Structures are given as C-alpha cells and as structure tokens.
Amino acid sequence: xxxxxxxxxxxxxxxxxxxxxxxxxxxxxxxxxxxxxxxxxxxxxxxxxxxxxxxxxxxxxxxxxxxxxxxxxxxxxxxxxxxxxxxxxxxxxxxxxxxxxxxxxxxxxxxxxxxxxxxxxxxxxxxxxxxxxxxxxxxxxxxxxxxxxxxxxxxxxxxxxxxxxxxxxxxxxxxxxxxxxxxxxxxxxxxxxxxxxxxxxxxxxxxxxxxxxxxxxxxxxxxxxxxxxxxxxxxxxxxxxxxxxxxxxxxxxxxxxxxxxxxxxxxxxxxxxxxxxxxxxxxxxxxxxxxxxxxxxxxxxxxxxxxxxxxxxxxxxxxxxxxxxxxxxxxxxxxxxxxxxxxxx
Amino acid sequence: xxxxxxxxxxxxxxxxxxxxxxxxxxxxxxxxxxxxxxxxxxxxxxxxxxxxxxxxxxxxxxxxxxxxxxxxxxxxxxxxxxxxxxxxxxxxxxxxxxxxxxxxxxxxxxxxxxxxxxxxxxxxxxxxxxxxxxxxxxxxxxxxxxxxxxxxxxxxxxxxxxxxxxxxxxxxxxxxxxxxxxxxxxxxxxxxxxxxxxxxxxxxxxxxxxxxxxxxxxxxxxxxxxxxxxxxxxxxxxxxxxxxxxxxxxxxxxxxxxxxxxxxxxxxxxxxxxxxxxxxxxxxxxxx
Numbered sequence: 001x002x003x004x005x006x007x008x009x010x011x012x013x014x015x016x017x018x019x020x021x022x023x024x025x026x027x028x029x030x031x032x033x034x035x036x037x038x039x040x041x042x043x044x045x046x047x048x049x050x051x052x053x054x055x056x057x058x059x060x061x062x063x064x065x066x067x068x069x070x071x072x073x074x075x076x077x078x079x080x081x082x083x084x085x086x087x088x089x090x091x092x093x094x095x096x097x098x099x100x101x102x103x104x105x106x107x108x109x110x111x112x113x114x115x116x117x118x119x120x121x122x123x124x125x126x127x128x129x130x131x132x133x134x135x136x137x138x139x140x141x142x143x144x145x146x147x148x149x150x151x152x153x154x155x156x157x158x159x160x161x162x163x164x165x166x167x168x169x170x171x172x173x174x175x176x177x178x179x180x181x182x183x184x185x186x187x188x189x190x191x192x193x194x195x196x197x198x199x200x201x202x203x204x205x206x207x208x209x210x211x212x213x214x215x216x217x218x219x220x221x222x223x224x225x226x227x228x229x230x231x232x233x234x235x236x237x238x239x240x241x242x243x244x245x246x247x248x249x250x251x252x253x254x255x256x257x258x259x260x261x262x263x264x265x266x267x268x269x270x271x272x273x274x275x276x277x278x279x280x281x282x283x284x285x286x287x288x289x290x291x292x293x294x295x296x297x298x299x300x301x302x303x304x305x306x307x308x309x310x311x312x313x314x315x316x317x318x319x320x321x322x323x324x325x326x327x328x329x330x331x332x333x334x335x336x337x338x339x340x341x342x343x344x345x
Numbered sequence: 346x347x348x349x350x351x352x353x354x355x356x357x358x359x360x361x362x363x364x365x366x367x368x369x370x371x372x373x374x375x376x377x378x379x380x381x382x383x384x385x386x387x388x389x390x391x392x393x394x395x396x397x398x399x400x401x402x403x404x405x406x407x408x409x410x411x412x413x414x415x416x417x418x419x420x421x422x423x424x425x426x427x428x429x430x431x432x433x434x435x436x437x438x439x440x441x442x443x444x445x446x447x448x449x450x451x452x453x454x455x456x457x458x459x460x461x462x463x464x465x466x467x468x469x470x471x472x473x474x475x476x477x478x479x480x481x482x483x484x485x486x487x488x489x490x491x492x493x494x495x496x497x498x499x500x501x502x503x504x505x506x507x508x509x510x511x512x513x514x515x516x517x518x519x520x521x522x523x524x525x526x527x528x529x530x531x532x533x534x535x536x537x538x539x540x541x542x543x544x545x546x547x548x549x550x551x552x553x554x555x556x557x558x559x560x561x562x563x564x565x566x567x568x569x570x571x572x573x574x575x576x577x578x579x580x581x582x583x584x585x586x587x588x589x590x591x592x593x594x595x596x597x598x599x600x601x602x603x604x605x606x607x608x609x610x611x612x613x614x615x616x617x618x619x620x621x622x623x624x625x626x627x628x629x630x631x632x633x
Binding site (some may be wrong): 120190194197199221223226227228230235 | 390411465585610
C-alpha cells in the first residue's frame with residue numbers, strides 16, 4: 001500500500017513538470033505576460049488526488065475548466081510555464097499516461113531535461129534552412145593529418161606529409177597551425193635532365209625542407225549528398241589563409257661541381273586554400289584541399305662567376321615570386337568526439 | 346557426474362549465447378518500421394538528368410605543361426539515361442596555345458646556339474636574322490574527341506553563406522579519347538631528312554588514342570541551366586619538345602640522332618574544364 005502511494009506521488013509530480021517547454025506553441029498576444037514562472041520543484045499532490053491532465057499541444061485541455069485570464073493553459077495546476085502548461089503526459093480517462101506507459105517519449109523527455117533550464121534558453125524565432133548542422137564545430141579541435149602532392153611544379157615535385165591543428169572559435173571560423181615536411185621527398189623530374197642535355201638550358205631547381213603556417217579557416221558552405229540515392233552524407237567547404245615560413249635551398253644544376261647549397265633559407269610565405277570535407281560521422285571526415293603557398297624564392301644564379309667558389313655569387317640577385325600549389329588529401333578528426341546541440345531537434 | 350553434466354550444459358549454453366549474440370551484432374540489418382520503412386532517402390527529388398539531353402559548351406585548360414599550354418574550346422553532349430548514368434561525348438579543339446617560361450628561355454639563347462644541340466633546336470635563321478623560334482617545334486594538342494560514360498553517384502545540395510542554396514551533383518566520367526596532336530615529324534632515319542635540317546623541325550599532325558577520365562561537380566541554379574567544373578586526366582606518350590632523347594645505348598636512353606616514336610615520353614596530361622550546360626526538355630521530372 002505504501003508503494004502505491006509513492007508511485008501516485010511520483011506520477012503527480014511528473015504531471016506537474018513543464019515538459020513541453022522546448023516544443024511550445026506560439027503565444028497569442030498578451031497571453032502569458034502574467035503567467036507565473038516555473039517552480040524549481042513541483043509541490044507534491046495530495047495522496048489520492050487525480051493529476052490534472054494537460055495536453056502539451058492543446059491550447060486548452062479537454063475537460064479542464066477555462067483558464068484564468070493571463071494564462072493560456074496549465075493554470076489549473078498552478079505550475080505552468082508561460083503557455084506551455086504543466087503536462088507530463090496525456091490523460092486517458094483521468095489517468096496519467098505515464099502511469100500506464102512510463103516509457104512514452106513525453107515521459108522520458110520529462111525525466112531527461114531540466115525543463116526550467118530549457119525554458120530559460122533564448123529561442124531564435126528565425127527558421128533556418130537546415131535546423132541542425134550535422135557536425136557542431138564550434139569549440140572543438142580539429143586534428144588533420146594529410147599528404148600533400150605538388151600540382152604545379154613540373155620540374156621538382158615537393159610531396160610532403162603534413163598535419164594541421166585547428167580550433168573552431170565559432171561554427172564557421174577556426175584558427176590553427178599546420179606544417180609540412182618535404183625533406184627526403186623532393187623529386188627532380190627526368191624531364192630536367194632531358195632538357196639540359198638536349199637544349200643546353202637548365203631550369204633552376206629548388207628543394208624544400210619544411211613549411212609551417214598560422215591559418216584562419218572560414219567555412220561558408222555546407223550541404224549534403226545522397227549517395228547512390230540510398231544514403232546521405234554531409235560535407236562542407238572551407239577557405240583558409242595564413243602566413244608562415246618555408247625553408248628552401250637550390251639544387252645545384254648550373255654549376256654543380258662548385259656550388260653546394262648546404263644551408264636552408266628561411267622565407268616568409270603566405271598561403272590560401274580551398275577545401276572540401278566529407279563527414280563519415282560526427283567526428284571523422286575525409287579532407288581534400290587545394291592550397292597555394294606563395295613566397296619569394298631564392299634561386300641559383302644562371303651565370304657562373306669568374307670566382308666560382310665565391311658563395312655570394314651562387315644566388316641570383318633577384319628573388320622570384322613562386323606559387324607552390326598542392327593537393328592535400330587527408331583525414332579530419334574533431335575532438336571531443338561528441339557534442340550536444342544547444343536546442344533539442 | 347551430475348555436476349560435470351550441469352557444467353558442460355552451462356558451458357555449451359554460454360558459448361552458444363556468445364556466438365549467437367556476437368554474430369548478428371556486427372552484421373545485422375537495421376529493421377526500420379513505421380512510415381519510413383522502405384522510404385527513399387530523398388523524396389520529390391528534382392531529376393535534373395533523367396531522360397534529358399544536355400549540351401554544355403566548355404573551356405578546358407591544360408595543367409603542368411613543360412613547353413606549351415593549350416586552351417581548348419568545345420562542348421559536352423550527354424544523354425542522361427537515368428539520373429545516375431549518362432552516355433555522351435566530349436569534344437574540344439585547341440584554340441589558344443601559349444609558351445611556357447622555359448620555352449621562352451630556350452628561345453632567348455644568345456647566338457650562336459650550341460652546335461651540339463643542332464639536332465634538337467633549330468639553328469637556322471629567319472628573314473629577320475634571328476633563330477627560328479623553339480616554340481615552333483613544341484608540340485601541341487589540336488583536338489580531342491572522347492566518347493564517354495558518365496556515372497553520377499552523388500546528388501545533393503550546397504548552402505553558401507547560409508543564404509544561397511544550389512542543387513549539386515558529383516560525377517565521374519570515363520571513356521576513350523581520340524587526340525589530335527601536332528608534333529615534330531620523324532627525321533634522321535633511313536630515307537628521312539636529317540634532324541639538323543631546318544625543315545625537320547616542322548610540326549606534323551599525328552593522332553593518339555588514350556584513356557580519359559574525369560571527376561566533376563555540376564551546379565543547377567535553375568531547371569534549364571547548369572554550370573560545372575571538371576578535372577580530367579588524359580595520359581599518353583608524346584614528344585613535347587621534339588628532342589632526340591632516346592634510341593641508342595644499352596637501354597636506349599641515349600640520343601641516336603633520330604627523332605621518332607622512341608623519343609616520346611609518357612605524360613599524365615591534365616586539364617581543368619569549366620562548362621555551362623543547357624538541358625532539354627527544359628523542365629526536369631520530379632521523383633515520388
């Protein structure tokens with residue numbers, strides 16, 4: 001018998017919770033200005049008292065007395081939050097539905113959410129084309145290992161593994177660092193040799209050691225694709241730009257017998273890029289990006305000085321604006337791997 | 346005896362439970378019930394392709410050229426059998442051809458040119474007294490005709506700045522390309538003119554057959570008009586500079602004073618294409 005009382009008390013408390021706060025209907029003009037705020041805890045109902053049923057979606061519950069002026073619904077129980085009423089579940093013949101089926105969604109929702117807190121959140125009345133983006137990036141860290149392939153240098157390929165670390169300040173803006181390691185992977189094309197042998201013309205060549213940049217990333221585009229008309233995956237496109245350094249040195253081809261470029265030159269670079277991120281889930285994505293690293297290159301002098309061992313004569317006196325266009329292919333990992341939406345769906 | 350029997354039965358049940366539980370957990374089918382059961386991923390999809398002809402004037406730009414860049418002007422003609430597959434042809438002609446910096450540098454060689462290069466670079470002078478340009482012997486693409494199949498696995502939409510929305514699809518195209526090129530003619534062989542002869546540097550027309558494949562995005566700002574961007578590979582061997590590079594020596598890697606097919610080298614030719622498409626009938630079907 002004592003058990004039954006406890007269950008009835010619990011049921012009564014549940015019915016008094018302001019469950020539909022996150023799915024409320026639009027208030028009629030002046031409808032709720034005088035409504036009382038939600039209490040922290042519902043007062044216990046007297047034993048044996050039947051809960052007052054209020055339908056969350058109904059302006060006025062069936063069978064309930066008309067609400068007093070200043071409150072739309074739920075005023076009968078005296079615990080309404082604005083016009084949301086105090087429903088914990090629908091009534092079936094005077095019996096709370098949560099008593100019959102405690103697993104009903106509205107009963108579960110009442111347990112999962114602190115409805116008083118939910119009600120305090122600001123609600124943006126604007127309707128977005130996509131209400132919830134698949135991945136929330138704001139406040140998360142993105143770790144992006146990738147491999148970069150040279151796209152525009154037919155003389156020497158500068159392929160490199162790289163890694164990027166970005167922090168998303170907002171959903172569309174991130175700041176981060178990235179670095180590429182080229183040394184050991186610079187490949188002089190056979191075409192250079194053929195050209196030198198056939199035309200007696202040498203194109204000055206350079207190799208890279210590493211590059212590192214501070215970048216800002218902006219994500220203006222996102223969308224979704226239906227794959228094979230069967231499954232849906234999400235993607236976004238981003239623009240990035242930044243500044244950093246790149247270390248390069250010439251590969252001696254004009255006077256290789258005398259010139260040995262042992263030291264790397266540290267040069268300032270600017271980089272811009274555009275990329276596409278295809279999400280496998282909410283924390284893992286494939287990334288394809290085209291990035292242009294721009295800097296002023298120091299190249300080998302095309303003429304040989306009368307004093308060929310004079311290192312000052314090894315470099316061309318002018319620097320040359322150089323674009324190193326890369327195709328980067330990699331993975332994007334967002335940490336932490338889980339997140340909560342600000343509002344329920 | 347009874348205890349061993351019970352133990353054996355319990356162990357069997359435990360193993361059977363583990364096996365039966367572990368099996369379906371990694372391969373089970375999601376049992377959808379309710380109104381979404383069997384429903385397509387997208388309802389009322391605008392079928393921009395299915396049953397429509399598409400003509401798309403296009404401009405293609407070659408990438409990573411060593412001696413000469415080419416801009417090709419052409420069009421793609423497709424019949425979209427379904428929304429995910431199309432059959433068609435892409436054709437383009439080399440409209441503009443420009444030299445690279447390397448070609449300009451070879452042309453700027455001070456006189457006299459190295460006699461060792463007489464086979465590779467024209468040493469004759471034109472009426473103005475200068476050397477005949479090296480650019481004249483650099484090979485170029487004249488035309489490409491590529492019957493192809495286009496496979497469209499992905500279809501979706503793109504939001505830009507949360508304001509502009511455009512339907513998009515991603516496609517893969519593959520086919521066989523018939524490529525017309527202009528390349529330095531054969532010389533130095535039996536019955537052929539010597540490769541140091543100024544006339545040997547003239548370009549002659551040749552044709553190549555090569556595989557071609559591409560990946561592209563098509564955007565549909567309206568039912569009738571689309572635009573797209575495509576990356577295409579067109580690999581084949583050709584002698585871009587007209588040099589005598591191979592033909593003698595132990596591995597054939599040394600010059601032999603002849604220019605012929607052995608001097609061709611493999612090149613993964615790459616192009617980027619932008620196009621503007623028009624589809625007929627002008628109104629697409631809508632899926633269920």
